[in-house]
Amino acid sequence: xxxxxxxxxxxxxxxxxxxxxxxxxxxxxxxxxxxxxxxxxxxxxxxxxxxxxxxxxxxxxxxxxxxxxxxxxxxxxxxxxxxxxxxxxxxxxxxxxxxxxxxxxxxxxxxxxxxxxxxxxxxxxxxxxxxxxxxxxxxxxxxxxxxxxxxxxxxxxxxxxxxxxxxxxxxxxxxxxxxxxxxxxxxxxxxxxxxxxxxxxxxxxxxxxxxxxxxxxxxxxxxxxxxxxxxxxxxxxxxxxxxxxxxxxxxxxxxxxxxxxxxxxxxxxxxxxxxxxxxxxxxxxxxxxxxxxxxxxxxxxxxxxxxxxxxxxxxxxxxxxxxxxxxxxxxxxxxxxx
Numbered sequence: 306x307x308x309x310x311x312x313x314x315x316x317x318x319x320x321x322x323x324x325x326x327x328x329x330x331x332x333x334x335x336x337x338x339x340x341x342x343x344x345x346x347x348x349x350x351x352x353x354x355x356x357x358x359x360x361x362x363x364x365x366x367x368x369x370x371x372x373x374x375x376x377x378x379x380x381x382x383x384x385x386x387x388x389x390x391x392x393x394x395x396x397x398x399x400x401x402x403x404x405x406x407x408x409x410x411x412x413x414x415x416x417x418x419x420x421x422x423x424x425x426x427x428x429x430x431x432x433x434x435x436x437x438x439x440x441x442x443x444x445x446x447x448x449x450x451x452x453x454x455x456x457x458x459x460x461x462x463x464x465x466x467x468x469x470x471x472x473x474x475x476x477x478x479x480x481x482x483x484x485x486x487x488x489x490x491x492x493x494x495x496x497x498x499x500x501x502x503x504x505x506x507x508x509x510x511x512x513x514x515x516x517x518x519x520x521x522x523x524x525x526x527x528x529x530x531x532x533x534x535x536x537x538x539x540x541x542x543x544x545x546x547x548x549x550x551x552x553x554x555x556x557x558x559x560x561x562x563x564x565x566x567x568x569x570x571x572x573x574x575x576x577x578x579x580x581x582x583x584x585x586x587x588x589x590x591x592x593x594x595x596x597x598x599x600x601x602x603x604x605x606x607x608x609x610x611x612x613x614x615x616x617x618x619x620x621x622x623x624x625x626x627x628x629x630x631x632x633x634x635x636x637x638x639x640x641x642x643x
Contacts, residue, residue: 317411322441332439335413335420339403341433351436353400356459361396363387364455370641372415372449374493376485376504379452380422382580382643385509386531387454388430392511393527393583395466395518396458398430403437403454408447419450430509432456461518468545470525475610476592477550478585480513481506481603482558483535487577488566490642503562508581513599517585522595526586529579531643533634536575538584539619540633549613552631555624558605576634578642586610 320327337343367383388398403423407416427434464470489505491497510529517524528538535557543550559567559574567574587595589609596606608622619631 315413317407317409317413317416317441319409319441319443321407322439328439335416336405336437336439339420339423339427339434339437341435351400351402353435353457355399355457359460361391361394361458361460362455363390363394364453365390367452367454367643368448368641369490369643370448371493372419374505375489375502377489377507377580378419378422379450380419381426381507383452383454384423384426384430384432384434385507386580386643387456388432388458389510389529389581389583391456391458392509392514393466393529394458394460395462395514395524395527396460397515398432398456398458398511400433400435401427401454401456403434404452405437405439406447406451406453407439407441408449409441409444411449416450430511461515462524466524466527468526468542471542471546471548471586471610472525473548473610473612474589475525475586476589476595476606477539477552477608477610478587478592478595478599478604478606479530479535479558479582480510480585480599481582482560482563483530483579483582484559484563484567484574484577486580487534487572487574487639487642488563490578490639491566491570491572497566499562499566501562503560503566506579506581510581510583513583513602516598517595520594520598522591522598523588524585525588526584528584530582530584531578531580533638534574534576534578535584536573536619536631537633540617540631542584542586543613543617543619546617547613547615548617549611550608550617550619551611552608552619552621554621556605556607558603572638575631576638578639580643
């Protein structure tokens, strides 16, 4: 497809969301290239020919501030985040929808960078963006851009990958080091000059899940470690089955720059968001097989599951032999993280 013509205006105007000539120009110049067939006739709904089988469906919205940060932007977050939610159900991501809410005054150059990230992330995740919508709100009421994505994936497992499948004796693994995304957003938001710069871990998770399934690992549960980080994910899994998740603190993988930043600012990496990490709960017999798959990418064993009190709990064992209960946060540690 030929390069789009230069925009008539360098910034978004309210008329770009009004359904008229400017909106059509915006779609043709900036957004049409998102589709696998940029020359397709746009309609009110996409017609899909999907593989036969059971499907997974998810939706998510993205309000991250700032829109761009080290290692990613709102576009990459929107595609990978929704594709990763499908992967956590054991589904191969297939197609996405994309809704954009743009603020009057947004620079067209910034929108163009976001669209390029959306395209690149879609290729990385193996998905197609098949339908979408664009709205424009008044200056000061949209903080640049908000994105909404919905996704459909093809389930690759017969048994549900679900918190209710977790049983005492299961082993807890993470797919990589923790807290990178939270530190990247913190640095971008407050102008912290981290050396070396800490990039977000924003990346697709389906390849790792697919490799685990191909290796014959039985996955009782998967959870991506986004808002609230590992701590929130563990607490969410402990409650439904009255389980105690026993975590070994000295086994938690945290990169040294993240650890130093947390110590300096008083944050706990367990509560910081990730955008390319997941928790896997597997039977004890599959622990080593799963680690062999995840290990080269930084995966680690962090603990196991035991029977717990009626409301469940997460117990952290320190390197000094003491224990403490991980308490859920009462509010947002870092709002607008994704």
